[in-house]
Amino acid sequence: MADPQGVLILAEQDEGRLASISGELLGAGRALATALDVPLSAALLGERAQADALVAAGADRVYLLDEPALRPFLAETALPALEQLVRAVQPRVVLLGHTAAGRELAPRLAVRLGVGLSTDVSGVRWDAELGAVVASKPIAGGLAIAEQVPQGTPQLVTVRPKTQAAAEPPPGHAGEVVPFAIDLSGVRPRARVLERVRERAAAQRLEDAEVVVSGGRGLGGPENFRYLEELAEVLGGVVGASRVAVDSGWISADRQVGLTGKITSPKLYIAVGISGAMQHMAGCSTAKTIVAINTDPDAPIFEKAHFGIVGDFKKVLPALTAACRELRQG
Ligand SMILES: Cc1cc2nc3c(=O)[nH]c(=O)nc-3n(C[C@H](O)[C@H](O)[C@H](O)COP(=O)(O)OP(=O)(O)OC[C@H]3O[C@@H](n4cnc5c(N)ncnc54)[C@H](O)[C@@H]3O)c2cc1C
Incomplete structure (x- = not known):
């Protein structure tokens, strides 16, 4: 069932566990969904257990794209999958993390959909007068805050990790998991993941540090x-x-x-x-x-x-x- 005015976030997972950006995007997305009085959905390139975790983390609906071809993550396959989903559900707003995956996907998705894109934002809000989402981001080394209105529908935004509080679903929050079939038959990826090398375990990532x-x-x-x-x-x-x-x-x-x-x-x-x-x-x-x-x-x-x-x-x-x-x- 299409969700023409909804808010869609792209959830991320790492080796089977939801990445923290997923909860943060649900937090930002919930504020928009409440203001717009629409459902909050998540797209997941993953498996059922992670989809259930997303519902528990606050999603009203999770579109589950569970295809072996989507694992491990590769922009060349993830992009057409996400594009098919967005065209089918027609959300009003799409939020991605300003992460390695989000930075690869968002500009390409914007080109394919023919819409604008605001990147690396630290805030999103619904502006009823404008009838649009306004994204804000620090510029000039934090000396000023720029406000942008990404053009077109859906409005496309990448959100800087660690800038949003995770969603806090009310007790008993319920949601649904909707399997979404995609067609990757015409996709011939030119890249292959040969090996994953973990960063030094001793050194916590700067991006994740408190x-x-x-x-x-x-x-x-x-x-x-x-x-x-x-x-x-x-x-x-x-x-x-x-x-x-x-x-x-x-x-x-x-x-x-x-x-x-x-x-x-x-x-x-x-x-x-x-x-x-x-x-x-x-x-x-x-x-x-x-x-x-x-x-x-x-x-x-x-x-x-x-x-x-x-x-x-x-x-x-x-x-x-x-x-x-x-x-x-x-
Ligand atoms: C295109 C471009 C990209 C750049 N990207 C980056 C970037 O990603 N990251 C980055 O950091 N820079 C970047 N820079 C460089 C940036 O412009 C500055 O040159 C750099 O950040 C200065 O580093 P600093 O503060 O360590 O040194 P300085 O500016 O020399 O400052 C040193 C400070 O230490 C203080 N100090 C001296 N002795 C002591 C002491 N004993 N105790 C306490 N304080 C003391 C001094 O008072 C001074 O304020 C970039 C520049 C360009 C042009």
Whole structure:
């Protein structure tokens, strides 16, 4: 049965488990669905158990695309599958994660459907006057918020991970799982997944971390990252870095935060010896709380930080780490 005015999210799963972005998209989608008084649906390229988990997580309806050809994920097969679903159910809004999969699929889907696309947004709301979804995103390193109205129907948006609260379905929430048959007979993928290599287990991904302690040129050398590692360990977080620190060879490139690095939205972002260039802030401006530690009271980072400590990191960090340790133990 078509759902012509509904809100559709693309759920993601990783080796059989729903990815956290799925719950976050359901949270953002629920607010829109409530405002529009329409059902909230999820598209799942996966299996029945994950579809049931999506209903439990708040979906009113889950379109289950359970085809062996869709596993493992490959944009070349996922795209026609998603396009067929969207054309069939005709949603008003489609939300995807601004994840590896979402970033591959969304622009191609937009071209195929002939609609616009807003990417990497940190907020979506229904504007009754405009009769459209308005997407908002930080620009210029978080100095300003841009509002965009993606053109066409459906309105297509990718949502930055960790910016949305997961849906909280009421007790007894019920939904349905609708198997959706797709036709991939004409699809000849040119790519094949040969092997999946997990990232180092020890290093939590910057994109998923709740606490990030980042260091910049002000650290003066690679040996001083140990101060940051100690604090990150006490807070259960991970270490990040500015591009200067990476380019200087002080830390590996996968730790870089910013425009040309990783985008992170942790609960707490501690910037140590980082001046606050807009290219750096582009990677952390959606953090819930930003704390800056810098010797220069006029450093631009203090304009963007919620809390600032003017001082040498070698004095500040050991004291901060000891205080946090005490609080944790107490
Ligand atoms: C196209 C492009 C893309 C870019 N992408 C990125 C990106 O993804 N990520 C990124 O980070 N940058 C990026 N940059 C670089 C960016 O513009 C800045 O040059 C960079 O972020 C500066 O790094 P920093 O803050 O570590 O160094 P600096 O700007 O040199 O700042 C060092 C800070 O440390 C402070 N300090 C010095 N000593 C101490 C001490 N003992 N204790 C405490 N504080 C101290 C100083 O007061 C200063 O504020 C990009 C640039 C371009 C042009």
